[in-house]
Amino acid sequence: MNVELRPAQAEVVAYRNGRMGVLAVPGSGKTLTLAYLAADLLTHTTLQRGQEILIVTLVNSAVDVFTQRIRALLEARGLLPLNFRVRTLHGLANDIVRERPEVVGLDERFVILDEGECERLLESAVKSWLHNHGNLLLDYLDQSLDAAQIQKAKREFPTMVREIASAYIRLAKDRRLTPAQLRNRLDQLPFPLPLLEMGADIYADYQRALNYRGAVDFDDLVRLAYDALQWDIQLLERLRHRWPYILEDEAQDSSYTQEQILRTLVGESGNWVRVGDPNQAIYETFTTANPKYLRRFVKEAAVLHRALPNSSRSTRSIMELANQLVRWTMHEHPIEDVRDALQGPPFITPVPADDPQPNPPDDPSKVILYAKKLRVDEEIKRVTDSLKKWLQDHADWTVAVLAPTHDLAFKVVEALKKEGIPFEDSLLRSSASTRRAAQRLRDVLHALADPLSPQKLATAYGAWRLDDLEDPLLHAQVVADQSKLKSCSQVEAYLYPSYSSDWLMEVCPPERQEKPDAPIAEQETYHRLARFRAVMCRWQAAVLLPIDQLVLTLQADLFHEPAELALSHKLALMLRRASAANPHWRLHNLAQEVAIIAENERRFLGFSREDNGFDPQAYAGRVVVATVHKAKGLEWDRVYLISVNNYDYPSGAPYDTYKPERWFLRGRLNLQAETLAQLEWLLSPDQYTFPEEGAATRQARLDYVRERLRLLYVGITRAKREIIITSNTGRREDKVPAQALLALKAYWEKAHAQTAS
Numbered sequence: 001m002n003v004e005l006r007p008a009q010a011e012v013v014a015y016r017n018g019r020m021g022v023l024a025v026p027g028s029g030k031t032l033t034l035a036y037l038a039a040d041l042l043t044h045t046t047l048q049r050g051q052e053i054l055i056v057t058l059v060n061s062a063v064d065v066f067t068q069r070i071r072a073l074l075e076a077r078g079l080l081p082l083n084f085r086v087r088t089l090h091g092l093a094n095d096i097v098r099e100r101p102e103v104v105g106l107d108e109r110f111v112i113l114d115e116g117e118c119e120r121l122l123e124s125a126v127k128s129w130l131h132n133h134g135n136l137l138l139d140y141l142d143q144s145l146d147a148a149q150i151q152k153a154k155r156e157f158p159t160m161v162r163e164i165a166s167a168y169i170r171l172a173k174d175r176r177l178t179p180a181q182l183r184n185r186l187d188q189l190p191f192p193l194p195l196l197e198m199g200a201d202i203y204a205d206y207q208r209a210l211n212y213r214g215a216v217d218f219d220d221l222v223r224l225a226y227d228a229l230q231w232d233i234q235l236l237e238r239l240r241h242r243w244p245y246i247l248e249d250e251a252q253d254s255s256y257t258q259e260q261i262l263r264t265l266v267g268e269s270g271n272w273v274r275v276g277d278p279n280q281a282i283y284e285t286f287t288t289a290n291p292k293y294l295r296r297f298v299k300e301a302a303v304l305h306r307a308l309p310n311s312s313r314s315t316r317s318i319m320e321l322a323n324q325l326v327r328w329t330m331h332e333h334p335i336e337d338v339r340d341a342l343q344g345p346p347f348i349t350p351v352p353a354d355d356p357q358p359n360p361p362d363d364p365s366k367v368i369l370y371a372k373k374l375r376v377d378e379e380i381k382r383v384t385d386s387l388k389k390w391l392q393d394h395a396d397w398t399v400a401v402l403a404p405t406h407d408l409a410f411k412v413v414e415a416l417k418k419e420g421i422p423f424e425d426s427l428l429r430s431s432a433s434t435r436r437a438a439q440r441l442r443d444v445l446h447a448l449a450d451p452l453s454p455q456k457l458a459t460a461y462g463a464w465r466l467d468d469l470e471d472p473l474l475h476a477q478v479v480a481d482q483s484k485l486k487s488c489s490q491v492e493a494y495l496y497p498s499y500s501s502d503w504l505m506e507v508c509p510p511e512r513q514e515k516p517d518a519p520i521a522e523q524e525t526y527h528r529l530a531r532f533r534a535v536m537c538r539w540q541a542a543v544l545l546p547i548d549q550l551v552l553t554l555q556a557d558l559f560h561e562p563a564e565l566a567l568s569h570k571l572a573l574m575l576r577r578a579s580a581a582n583p584h585w586r587l588h589n590l591a592q593e594v595a596i597i598a599e600n601e602r603r604f605l606g607f608s609r610e611d612n613g614f615d616p617q618a619y620a621g622r623v624v625v626a627t628v629h630k631a632k633g634l635e636w637d638r639v640y641l642i643s644v645n646n647y648d649y650p651s652g653a654p655y656d657t658y659k660p661e662r663w664f665l666r667g668r669l670n671l672q673a674e675t676l677a678q679l680e681w682l683l684s685p686d687q688y689t690f691p692e693e694g695a696a697t698r699q700a701r702l703d704y705v706r707e708r709l710r711l712l713y714v715g716i717t718r719a720k721r722e723i724i725i726t727s728n729t730g731r732r733e734d735k736v737p738a739q740a741l742l743a744l745k746a747y748w749e750k751a752h753a754q755t756a757s
Contacts, residue, residue, distance in 0.1 A: 004356060009033045012306050013040050015273060019266075021251075021298030022275040022306045025348040026322075026717035027313025027635070030275050034247055035066055037273065038084055039073035041245055053084045054243040056092055056262065058250035059633070061614075063088060064570060066249075085243075089258050090218050093225035096239065096261075103232045104224040111215045118210075118217045122169075125205035126162045129198060136194055137161075142666045153664035160662060161198070164672045168199035169206060171676055173219040174257045174288040175683060176226065179204035185682055195675040196682060226257050229264045240267055251276035251297070255288040259297075274298075275308075279326065279342050282629060282711045284703065295343075309346035312355060313635055314720050316362040317752075319348040321723070321744060322716045328743045329709055335652040341706035342713055364752045366722035369745040371737040376408070376643075379728040380415045383640050386724070387421055387623055390638070397637040398616045400624040402715050404648035412625050412642070424619045426561065427626035437567045438594050440466055440558050441551060445591035447536075448543050451491065458485040461532055464557065481528060495533055495540070504529055547590050548576035562618045628715045639719035641712075644741045645727045649708045650701075651739035658701055669693070673700035712740055 005013060009029060012022055013036045024030035038053050047053075055066050063086045071081035087095065094112070101108050113121075137157055141150065172182060182200045186193070210216060216224065229236045246266055248254075251274040254262075266272040278291035298305050311319065329342040350359045374382065383401060390399070403409040409428055416423040440463040447453070447460035461482055468474040484507060488494050494503040508526035535557055542553040551572040559565050571594065578593050579585060616624060616636050624636065650656035661668040677696035681689060716723060725744075727737040 003032065005033070005036065006310050006351065006355065008306070008308050008310055009036070012273075012275075012308065013037045015304070015306075016041075016045070017271050018304060019271070019297075019300070019302055020273045020304040020306060021294070021300075022273065022308060023298065023346055024275055024277050024308035025311050025346055026277065026280065026714075027311035027348075028308035029312075030277075030308055031062065031065060031249065032069065033308060034249055034273075034275055035069035035073060038066075038070050038247055039077070042070075042074060042083055043077055043079065045245075047083055047244065048241075051083065051242055051244055053245045053247065054092070054265075055084065055086045056089055056246065056248045057086065058088065058253050060088055062249060063091070089254070089261075090221055093221040093261070096225040096228055096235075097221060099239075100228055100232055100235050103228050103235065106216070106224070107214055109214070111213070112221060113210065113213070113215045113217055115218075121209045122162060122165060122202070122206050123158075125202045125209065126158060126165055128205060129202050130157060130161060133198065133201070136198070139194070140665050140669065140671065142664055145664060149664065153662075156662065156664070160671065161202075164195075164675050165199060165202040165206070167672050168675055168679060169203050170219055170288050171679055172199075172203060173223045174255050176223050176257065177683075179207050182682075185685075189685075193678055193682075195671065196678050199675055199679065222255075222257050222261070226261050226264070229261065236264065239265055240270065245271045246273070248272070248274045249276070251294045252278045252281040252291040253283055253287075253289040254293050255290065256293065257288075259293045279344075279710055280632065280714050280717075282632065282707060282714055284707050307346040309349045310351045310355075311348050312351045312357040312359055314348075314717065315360045315366070316350055317364045317367050318716065318719050318721075318723055319350065319359075320751075321367055321748070322713060323347045324744060324747050325709070325713055325716065325740060328740070328747070332743065333651070333709075334739065335702070335705070338652060338702050338705045338709070341709040348717070360721045363721075367748065367752075368722075368724040369741065369748055370724065370726045371741055371745050372727075373736070374726065374728050375733060376411070376728045376731065379642060379726050380412055383412070383642060383724075383726065384415045384419050384421060386640075387416075388419060391421065391621065391623075394637070395621040397721075398620050398624070398635075399622075399638040399640075400616070400626060400631065400634075400636040400718065401640040401642060402626055402628045402631050402718065404628060404643050404711070406627060408643055409625050409627055416623055416625070422622040424622045424624045425626075427614060427624065427630045436466075437559065437564050438571060439463070441554060441568070441571060442591055442594040444539065444554055444558070445587060445594060448539060449586070449588035449591050451495075451540060454486050454488045454491055457488065457491055457494075457536070458482040460536070461485055464532060464535060466558075481525060484525070484529070494529075495537055504533065543587065546576065547579045547587075548572040551575060562615070566615075628711050628718075631718050632714055635718055635720055637720050638722040639715070639724070641715040641723065641725045643728050644712065644725050644738045645730060645735040646738050647730050647735045649712055649738040649740060650705055652701060652705045653739065655736075656701075658704055660700065660704065661697065667694055668697070670697040670700045673697050709740060712738075 006029075009032075012020075012033050015037060022030070022033075024033075034055065038055055041053055055070075057063060057066060066086045070084055070086075074081045097104060097106065101110055134154075134157060138150075141153060145153065179200065182196075182203065186196060186200055210220070229239070243265060246262055248262060253276070262272065274294060274297055276291075276294050278295055281289065281291035283289050297303060314322075323344070326342040326344045326347065330339050330344070333339050333341075351357065370382075387399065387401075401409075401412050403412060406428060409425075413423060413425050413428070443456075443459045443463035447456040450456050459482075462469050462478060465478050465481075469478045485494075487507075488503055490501075490503065493501045497504065504526065508523075508529075539554060539557075542550050545553065549572075551568060555565065555568040555572075559568050575590050575593060579590060582589065614634065616634055628641070646653065646656050647659070650658060658668075658670070660670045660672060662671070665671065673696040674691070674693065677691040677699070681691055716725075725741060727735075727741060729735045
């Protein structure tokens, strides 16, 4: 932690009070800077009893990173690592609601459903609505469709309606509107609005299912946290006193309500630092986040404005390419309305020459912009051929192929498999998840806590052989073994056999196995269960160890992937803290704590099935395949940015097409955008501002173009030393290179003629 701060970082760390907005470019060390600021405030500021510095961040892996860095800084200064709290925005909302759940009408035992369960509830509500009202959607179909096309369109209705309903519910909750409040507003209208009626019906059905379970979803959590602060002044005053400083990371991804929660906690005279990069705001399509809130904040009169422009991540050429994308967007984009998508300053600048973490050596020839027309298979073939040759001389380098969609990323994976090129695709697979790891630990800990239960023993066996259980060829074998274990009436006779009592020998007698005609399957069953017996006995011998050491003992038999090993370490630390905070807890209590994580209820407290602290350096010499969205926050020596065409990265040209627009709707309407625009109007109805049909679709196109420009910027800034950008003609072979790619290529050929591809 003996890092010398750069001048721009030192300016941020010098902050002591008031409001400050910090715009940070990719690779500028904003997390380290914010951790230093927290440590400096804890070192030089006198906090009262019970006060903490609150650090709020976006993703769960950052919670752990911030916690470790602040602890290390404080310990290096001879201070106890106390008086600070790191939370995601959802984690903070949980803390607030848990203080006084009754204020917002919740039982103190309320549960938080994970995304998977919420998605199932939403699908059920959508299915019910389609069954009763699905024909209403026929009014939106293109009149030129024939009967076969209409039937094909109907098959896409469930997916389309689910997407509309999901966005509708997110926005309604971000505006703190309940189904009853929406129904009251709709009933007062003098005319029907079918799209809003659809959204309201599904929202009501979905929320009813949540209420029946005494549960909330993550959007409820944020909404109710804000309600609690508004309705309970004593709670608000208590929290304001507890958190005299709030430091916010990734502020470009805040939504309206999330920002309002922090504004309320800070009050008129509180201390608030917001750090982020609006140029990396890429989640608007999936959330209610919007970078405009951070941009407005930094322009407020009372806000101190700072910047972190120095980045040590990339070569000068890659930084030049990213900066040129910003400049082209700001000054030359053919549609003036989207020229605000990317903004500077700050632009990315290299670190000083004497910086201990210098930029990689520059080589303009390592920026390759390939804008020729290629079919999808041709593009993938060129990438795999390039990788095969490159990897021979770069076994210790990191490399990634970043695609705009999961479908294309999986096609790359299949091509790498065929070519025998080593790859890593865990960023695409939800199975490499916290939930999966936590479930395995939960099942084993439950068996250890109740050693006489044959049912739990069989479940632990399934956890031990989970990979085989998920293999279609071995699934039946594992299930058959579990059935045998469930029939074990005396578990001790299996685990600790004596001369007169050995359950395994009774179910698989050795004299039968020694016969030439003995079934091979029976012999293999005996050996599998004998191996598990040895493993189980070893685990039971470790139950007297502290819980974190027990988890690490189990880890050796359960986990092999780097991401799973990292997660088990996090779980071990979490359980150690839980055990220390609850000295009366026994093993079954700790197993239940893991069960909560396995159900994803504490995703926002530092664990996520999709956020597992991925470390690209752990996969040097292997090709990491990911979507550009999942690559945010990561970096590789070489990056292939593929499919940069006018479909995946449209520019708003007349010939562009857009993913959110369905082929079968009249005028290529974006019904999700049309619905949300009407919902926004409903919040403040004005007869002169009602959105005419198609206006929201056109605006959504511009918003999509903005986000895709930022996505391209994020993709470019993942590269440290080399970047290759390619395009393809799409599934129908009618797509062309994105205008941004063509503009970058023209610029690069002019500025670096000798290296032009």
